[in-house]
Amino acid sequence: MNNYQLTIKADDKQVVLERILQVTRYRGFLINGISAKVNTGTNIGTIELMVSSERSIGLLVDQINKLIDIKEVRVDNSVSQQCIA
Amino acid sequence: MATEKKFTGGDLLFNVLEQHGVEHVFGYPGGAIMPIYDALYESNVEHFLCRHEQGAAFSAVGYARASGKVGVCFATSGPGATNLITGLADALADSIPVVAITGQVATAAMGSDAFQEIDIFGLSLACTKHSFQVTNIDDLAKVLHQAFAIALEGRQGPVLVDIPKDIQLAQVNGCLEHLAKLKNKVKLPPANVGSAIALLSQAKQPILYVGGGVGMANAIDELRSFAQITALPSVSTLKGLGAIDPKDSNYLGMLGMHGTKAANLAVQECDLLIAVGARFDDRVTGKLNEFAPHAKVIHFDIDTAEINKRRAVDAAILGDLKVNLPALAVPLSIAPWQAKCQQMANDYAWDYNHPGETIFAPAVLKEISEQMPKNTCVTTDVGQHQMWAAQHMRFDDPSNFLTSGGMGTMGFGIPAAIGAQVSRPRDCIIAVSGDGSFMMNVQELSTIKRFQLPVKIVLIDNAKLGMVRQWQDLFFNGRLSETDLADNPDFIMLANAFDIKAKTVTEKSQVSAAIAAMFDHQGPYLLRVKINAQDNVWPLVPPNTANDKMMENS
Incomplete structure (x- = not known):
């Protein structure tokens, strides 16, 4: 099982957080932690998502990037790590 | 404003x-x-x-x-x-x-x-x-x-x-606003044309694997030009049917679970797979890690998320097929491979000999395909009839074959035919259905009646949920479970109740005249084709099996 941390920037639009969570679950990633905040000046939300899966993180990044309101998805390599089960 | x-x-x-x-x-x-x-x-x-x-x-x-x-x-x-x-x-x-x-x-x-x-x-x-x-x-x-x-x-x-x-x-x-222009959100990397051309030029046994994305990109001409210049042997997914000219001598037909033997064997032997608007669906690949096991892969697509999703690629060409396909259209020296593929196509051509007087659905669909007017659009439901239509009918454009590919939704065929008829009122629209699927949206016969839409319905009737019955026979020890539809309604009376002319054929000798009568009729028409309940769709690649280990009628 691999652990990853994603930092996602998104327009502060309806249900954007639900969309991200739905895609994350459906694509086979377990959500271990989440924090979200919005910059009210720019209306850009920043979501930090800690996930784990046996699948490659690239699969999830590509799927989240397809969501209409997403501006950027970054994998934080300094935090992501492989767990030895 | x-x-x-x-x-x-x-x-x-x-x-x-x-x-x-x-x-x-x-x-x-x-x-x-x-x-x-x-x-x-x-x-x-x-x-x-x-x-x-x-x-x-x-x-x-x-x-x-x-x-x-x-x-x-x-x-x-x-x-x-x-x-x-x-x-x-x-x-x-x-x-x-x-x-x-x-x-x-x-x-x-x-x-x-x-x-x-x-x-x-x-x-x-x-x-x-x-x-x-x-x-x-x-x-x-x-x-x-x-x-x-x-x-x-x-x-x-x-x-x-x-x-x-x-x-x-x-x-x-x-104030009516101007039409919104959506900015292209995803910045695609530059097409990896150089490495793709290198792969193409090195390949001895390349195959063109064509998917539904070609039609969606309106890139039929570019694909056919690419196929003609490269003279690549080609195969198609269910949703890609019609993109390659079915008369192209290098075309081997549909691949996958119910694909042609030639298409599946060629893909298994190839050393380079050029996937165009296709997504390596499980119904195409069979056992994924044994799919095209010797092949490197060039993948053309508009969707970044499809690259490396189910099959690692050696060169990804992201973006508009209309632009990217011509960039790779170079003549290839693959004559021995072309000859081998054509030989396989000849050796494993469909056999329409079917003893007895009972009707053979593949032969009926082939005959309809040969009789149907140019620009006819065929819709299907989901099940055995769908696979027979895909195998035995010929389409010259993907917009002429509408079938529920990814979702595999029974009940698709009749309402999809209604939509097709509304959009193309001068073209012949045929809905090929099965007796299970037909009942799933049978209420739409009323829409056909209400708008006097001249949709032709070909109902392949085996009084079964045929594909499920086939799998129960083959993979569940013949333990048939909830697949018998012997209590179907009288489909002729049912059609007549919606003012739709209808006829049943039960023997081979009746088929040709019945098809001609259907096409001659100006309004909506239902042709019920009674077939043997035990007929199966062949070939069949069993689940989680490599595509060259297909089961065949024996």
Whole structure:
């Protein structure tokens, strides 16, 4: 099982957080932690998502990037790590 | 900007639809969408009343697929909206541009478990490309423009717009906004043309693997030119059928679970697979880690997320096929491989010899294909008849073969044929169905009657859920479970009840004349073709098996 941390920037639009969570679950990633905040000046939300899966993180990044309101998805390599089960 | 004028939200909806060139919509009214149906009176949009919202959604899908335009459907809140979901899921799986408009209870009542209230916005997340709920009348026009832009941009798909009743009724100081231009959100890396050409030039046994993305990209001419210049042997997915000219001597037919033996063997032997608008679906690949085991892969696609999703690629060519295919069109020196593929095509050609007088469905569908007028559009339902149609009918364009590929939705065929007929009133439209699928949206015969649509229905009747029965026989020790449909209604009486002329054939000798009579009839027609309940679809690659280990009729 691999652990990853994603930092996602998104327009502060309806249900954007639900969309991200739905895609994350459906694509086979377990959500271990989440924090979200919005910059009210720019209306850009920043979501930090800690996930784990046996699948490659690239699969999830590509799927989240397809969501209409997403501006950027970054994998934080300094935090992501492989767990030895 | 148009002239200042007072509109209701409902008026505004139709104004925007007309801005986008929408002439036809499919729907079903109800309480929470009544202001929109009231505004329909003043609109130039023609509404086709379906008899179930699922029928409306599939008609919109069929309309879009047959015409290349956006299909539009309407439903009310609650059950009306939930009935759209299967159609939207189908459109998402097959990348079809559809805009669904749902009524919603008034904003003040939302979240109160009001009558016919459901959170369709929430339900839509998993079955649409995007969705909106409009809670401010000032946002309505912009949202609708965005919905059309999103449905068509990049990899196409369905978009839902949920409009509460008070927003439909609200007055807006109308200034029709200009059409939204959606910026291309995903920046694609430059096409990796150099490495792809190197792979092509080194390959001794390359295969062109064509998917539904070619038709969606309107890149048929570019694909055929690419196939002609390279003279690549080619295979097609279910949704790609029609993209390659079926008369092309290098074309080997459909690959995958019910693909031709030549197509599957060639793919298993190839050393380079050039996937074009295809996504390595499990029905195509069989056992994934044994699919095309010797092949390097060049993958053309518009969707970054399809690259390396199920098969690692050696060169990805992302972007518009119309631009990218010509860049790789170079003559190849692969004559021995071409000859081998053509030999396999000859050796494993379909055998239509079928002893006895019972009707052989593949031969019937082949004959219909040979008799049907040019530009005929065929829809199917899902099951054995669908695979026989894919195997034995010939299509010269993907927009002439509409089948539920990704979702595999029974009940697709009749309403999709309605949508296709509305979009192409001068073309012949044939719905090939099975007796199980036919009953799933049989109420849409009423839509055919209401609008006097000359849809031809070919009902392949084995009084079974044939494909499930086939799998139960082959893989569940013949333990047949809930697949017997011997109590089907009298389909001829049923068709006649909707003023649809109908005929049954039970013997081979009746088939040719019956097909000719169907085509000669000016209005809608149902031809019921009674077949042996034990007939199977061959070849068949069993689940989790490599494609060269197919089962054949023996």
